[in-house]
Amino acid sequence: MPWQRETFKKIKQIPREEHVLPGTSLCAGCGGLEALRLAAKVLGDDVVYVNAAGCFTMLAAYPFTPFKGSWLYTTMGSAPAGAQGVRDALDVLIAKGRLPQRDDLKVVVLGGDGSTYDMALSSTSGAIYRGLDFYYFCYDNEAYGNTGVQLSAATPYGARTTTSPCSLQHPAGTIQEKKDIFEIWRAHKPPYIATVAPRYPLDLAEKFARAATFTGPKLFLALSACPTGWLYDPGETPEVAKLAVETGLWPLKEAINGAVTHTYLPKRKPVEEYLKLQGRFRHLFEPTKQEEAIRHIQERVDAYWQRVTV
């Protein structure tokens, strides 16, 4: 039976109220911000965002904040530990009667892929291991964005970053495969993990609604189509974000207590359609087409879907 949405079936059901207000200093067309905006419609305002260094750190820049909820900037490597401290303190203060239950907050880590896949991995692992009741929202722009688009462990094979240039030695650019953070999380056995993309708002909202029913660590990996780092026109973010899913490169899925369900089965357009829109992959097409590299990417996607749909 195909995956059923229960709470959000029609676009009209998505709350109109905004919880991330406009006027931030992030780039125009930031797909990660759009994903966060949609997520916040379900999370609401009774939230404390615990942030790791990255693009989103600039969301709260003195004296402005786009949030109606709270914010704590920690470090690049320890936002999940910050979430631990906030959650524990809220629990203790409520238990001791020093804070009324109605003042309780959802604790949400907000980190980029560099932090999530690399530096904060040990602190994340610790938080999941301890069964911390929190949301982890990772906006994945597949690079260290804020420092000028360097290679991160989330950068996909074939992408060019400022520290994985396409050169004579590495004509394809990045030669490593993207780290499978979804599976790393799943191995820790948290109750809820999901991938989301900004062009699939019902899927995204539904997943946040479902996650709310679980106590414990809840991960959201949000595709963050990034005009600045991926080198395309900001107006094309919706198209790029859509093609990531439609080509099968960004599978939409969730894992409830470890059991994985794909929440959307794309018809799977050729990966080329996604790649050729973006400057970070231009070297795969110009001056000569790197057929082998493109085939490699396609084969990896095919193998993935073969494995999960059989």
Place this chain on the structure above:
Amino acid sequence: MAGEMMTGNLAAAWGARLAGVDYIPAFPITPQTEIVEALAEWCDCGAMPARFVMMDSEHSMMTAAGAGAATGARVFTATSSQGLLHAFEVLYSVAGWRVPLVLVNVSRALAAPITLEPDHNDVLAARDAGFLQIHAETCQEVLDSILMAYRIAEDERVMLPVLVNLDGFYLSFTREPVIVPDPEKVAAFLPPFRPAHLGFKASAPHALGVAVLGGTPYTYFRHQMHLAAMNALQVHREAAADFERLFGRRYDVVEGYRLDDAEDVLVMSNAFATKGRAAVDAARAKGRRVGLLRLRVIRPWPAEAIVAALRGRRAVGVLDQNLAPGLGGILVQEIAATLYHDPERPKAICSFIGGLGGKNIHEGEFDAIVARMEQAGKAGRGEGPVLLYTEAEHREMAQLQVLASASRADR
């Protein structure tokens, strides 16, 4: 009044227990472990109504501690050496958040080479993080300083974290009689933690630790931290007076020993100051007018108290249990800078470095220090840095080197 025999570590744990802390994120490191073990036990058996959480590293531990305090809980944690350095990035964050938690550091020298025994390069590396620092000489002082630390940290005029330092092994594992203060009196000394400006809650959303653009707001906030740290001198005076009234023990930012008529003064800190006092007594018995100044609070830097204690002396000798390679001692620099503007500054400042990696300072070495101070004072010219290292130690090291090279030849 006779106290219970307890280690410095247990005294530290008692400090946290009596302070009624709410939250203890922890990570083990020798020689601090006994502190967190005791607290884990007490939280588990219900003797302490606090949440104890084993974290995945000191970096995480310090972040959780800061975040817990920022949420409005009274927070305690402890570390040492490599652990303090691992938490380093977060020390600055936590101080910038202006959260009044207490961190105990059990001093231990830093790798490499790796060792377990103490000196002060760990804690002094943290002296510019925005934490206030209290350095204890005895197990009793460890406990008492933790209570004073919360009182000072949580004062509206301060709102900064405090680090309480004790020496690994020399205090952490030495049993001394410690009087455990009466909880009711502690309650009178340390009011409940109800921070007016801290706490994440639905009804009062706010942002903390945010980015600033440009140097203007940055400078402003950093300067506010500096002013708050300086306020701690006055708050310390008040806390010390109340503490003395309630418990009969007095702690000042610096502590003088036989200073009244002293010509030359030895400056020390932490547990080795006890050896320093004995050395002063021995020198006095030989007719030398020597005294000792112990630095108890190192941040905020108690400049006035130091000048008052050292003004007009013939010579000052600073015994640093740390080494800044390429410079020498750390504290002697701060002392010299503090005295420079005083028209009656001592004629000579000598710099001695000893006790590295827990190395003992022998009686004979203290005799030499006293003699060199006298000489320098007469000549009107200081000396140093002088590394304290005896002939016997030279011989011991030479033997180790022979063994090391012999085992290489064996291969």
